[in-house]
Amino acid sequence: MARRRSRIANFWCHVWEGALASFGGELAGNNLFQVLVAALGGTAATLGTLQTIGSFAFLAPLVVAPFVEATARKKRLVMLLGLGQRAPRLLIAGALVLLATRRPLACLYVIGLIRLGGALATSVLVGPWQDLIAETVPIGRVGRLFGFRHFLSNVLTLPSALACAAILAHVAFPLSFELLYALSFGVMMISWVIFALVDEIPPAAAPKPRPPIVHYFRDLIAAVRTDRNYRRHLYHAAFNRAGLFAGGFLAFVAVETHGLSEARVVAVAGVLTGAAMIGGTLVLPFVAERVGPKAVLAGAAGVRAAAMLTAALAPSGTSFVAAFFLVGLARAARTVAGPPFMMRVFPRGRRVGYMALSRVALGPITVLTPITGGIAMARYGHGVVFAAAAAVALAALLPLAGITPRPESAVGPDATPGP
Numbered sequence: 001m002a003r004r005r006s007r008i009a010n011f012w013c014h015v016w017e018g019a020l021a022s023f024g025g026e027l028a029g030n031n032l033f034q035v036l037v038a039a040l041g042g043t044a045a046t047l048g049t050l051q052t053i054g055s056f057a058f059l060a061p062l063v064v065a066p067f068v069e070a071t072a073r074k075k076r077l078v079m080l081l082g083l084g085q086r087a088p089r090l091l092i093a094g095a096l097v098l099l100a101t102r103r104p105l106a107c108l109y110v111i112g113l114i115r116l117g118g119a120l121a122t123s124v125l126v127g128p129w130q131d132l133i134a135e136t137v138p139i140g141r142v143g144r145l146f147g148f149r150h151f152l153s154n155v156l157t158l159p160s161a162l163a164c165a166a167i168l169a170h171v172a173f174p175l176s177f178e179l180l181y182a183l184s185f186g187v188m189m190i191s192w193v194i195f196a197l198v199d200e201i202p203p204a205a206a207p208k209p210r211p212p213i214v215h216y217f218r219d220l221i222a223a224v225r226t227d228r229n230y231r232r233h234l235y236h237a238a239f240n241r242a243g244l245f246a247g248g249f250l251a252f253v254a255v256e257t258h259g260l261s262e263a264r265v266v267a268v269a270g271v272l273t274g275a276a277m278i279g280g281t282l283v284l285p286f287v288a289e290r291v292g293p294k295a296v297l298a299g300a301a302g303v304r305a306a307a308m309l310t311a312a313l314a315p316s317g318t319s320f321v322a323a324f325f326l327v328g329l330a331r332a333a334r335t336v337a338g339p340p341f342m343m344r345v346f347p348r349g350r351r352v353g354y355m356a357l358s359r360v361a362l363g364p365i366t367v368l369t370p371i372t373g374g375i376a377m378a379r380y381g382h383g384v385v386f387a388a389a390a391a392v393a394l395a396a397l398l399p400l401a402g403i404t405p406r407p408e409s410a411v412g413p414d415a416t417p418g419p
Contacts, residue, residue: 010136010198011145017195018149023156024187027164028089028180031269034251035168035262036111036177040104044252048374051248052367053112057119061127061356066216069352074128075200081128082192084121088114089185093178100174123359127352134343134351136200142343143293147285147336154277161270169263220353230354232399233345234361239396240301240334241362245369246308246389247327253382258317268321273328280332293337293344294405298397300333305393312386344405 037047061068071077091114099107137145168176224230254265288296307326314320346354359366377385 007137011141013194013198014133014137014145015149015152017191017198018146019152019156020191020194021188022150022153023160024086024089024184024191026153026157026270027160027187028092028184030248031251031266032164032177032180034248035255035266037108038252038255039173039177039262040100040108042105042108043374044249044256044377045371045374046108047249047252048371048377050108050112050115051245051370051374053109053116057116057123060120060123061352062360064124065127065220065353065356068124068128068356069216069350071128073200074132075198078125078129078132079192079195081121081125082195085118085125086185086188086192088118089181089188091117093181093185096174096178096181100177127355130339130343130355131351132198132200133339134348136198139340139343140289142340143285143288143336146339147281147332149281150277150332150335151281154274154281158271158274158278161267161274164270165263165267168266169261216353220350220357223347223350224354224357227347229345229403229405232402233342234358235399236396236403237358238362238365239392239399241365242369243304243308243389243392243396245373246311246386248370249373249377249382249385250311250323250327253311253377254317254320257382258314258320260317260321269324272321272325273331276325276328277332277335280329281336284333284336288337288340292405293341294400294403296333296337297341298400300330300337301393301396301400303333304330305390308386308390308393312383312390341405345403347406 034047037050042050068074068077092111095107095110095114099110133142133145164180167179171179251265251269254260254269255262260268284296303326307323307330310326311320311323314323342355343351373385
């Protein structure tokens with residue numbers, strides 16, 4: 001009974017920590033960053049280059065994977081990395097204070113380097129954090145956990161998008177952006193305090209000694225070579241990652257091509273994406289429990305393709321903004337179905353290594369697609385780029401069809417009834 005209460009408490013700590021972390025992240029998220037690049041005089045190629053700088057963080061998880069995987073109690077490590085994930089918000093606000101009006105282009109690249117630091121901490125954090133969730137919450141409730149946390153964050157984000165738009169419209173630049181990045185940091189620190197309440201359940205068995213690094217990577221690569229499920233998951237992730245970059249240009253195109261104001265884009269994107277995420281993250285966890293996370297991921301690919309085709313073919317800004325709603329719905333589906341599906345594909349005890357290896361394998365795609373997309377958009381127009389992203393999203397369905405997830409009993413703690 002005590003263990004059951006602990007898992008229920010862990011469930012809600014993870015939900016509220018994630019809700020506030022996601023909400024804080026969205027206060028100064030990708031849409032605001034795109035608008036900031038435009039406000040500082042950047043082009044589509046500049047935006048692609050800046051997004052590429054942050055993508056170089058993909059190597060970090062594999063370098064530290066042997067040490068992270070050998071850590072039996074991962075909570076302290078996740079909390080330390082969480083500080084590195086949150087601090088860049090405050091540093092960006094400081095960079096804007098010092099450089100935005102005097103050296104705007106230099107300010108952009110300083111911000112790019114700060115974002116790289118945050119991306120390094122985040123990339124290392126994801127593996128032990130998801131492993132900690134798998135070991136402290138029954139796998140049958142992981143979809144609900146991610147659904148509820150993003151439902152709550154988007155309930156908060158919906159009105160805050162209007163508040164952010166009001167700040168951008170009525171507070172002078174760059175103070176408006178400085179305020180939003182500072183607020184983002186404050187909310188994310190509250191989430192960090194809530195995470196400290198998670199009760200890390202001690203492992204049943206004594207931790208295995210860490211093998212020599214050469215042996216660790218040799219064994220990891222050998223395991224992956226024989227794991228057909230993992231390879232298909234990697235192909236699916238590669239197609240999915242290749243298509244995701246286009247979403248990083250939606251707000252930019254709305255401002256630069258369709259002539260919408262910065263405040264309107266932030267408000268509309270926040271409201272439409274938030275509405276889709278609220279509905280999707282509330283309903284889809286129960287759908288995933290009924291039909292399986294694999295079917296929900298297939299639906300996400302179809303919806304994302306529809307979003308990109310809408311963005312490619314929309315004749316005006318009024319119809320273009322519908323893409324934000326569809327992107328939000330696809331994101332909601334991947335949010336609730338992606339983590340539990342991954343936990344049933346990657347073997348227990350090797351999740352950190354598999355996740356790290358995946359990030360390295362997908363690294364070239366992560367690095368090249370934003371800058372390539374920015375250059376292609378500048379040369380051929382946004383329609384070609386968004387149409388290509390739609391085709392890639394549909395191609396992700398082919399490897400997904402061949403994946404057979406492990407049963408829930410082989411994944412984590414028993415499915416103790418919970419929320």
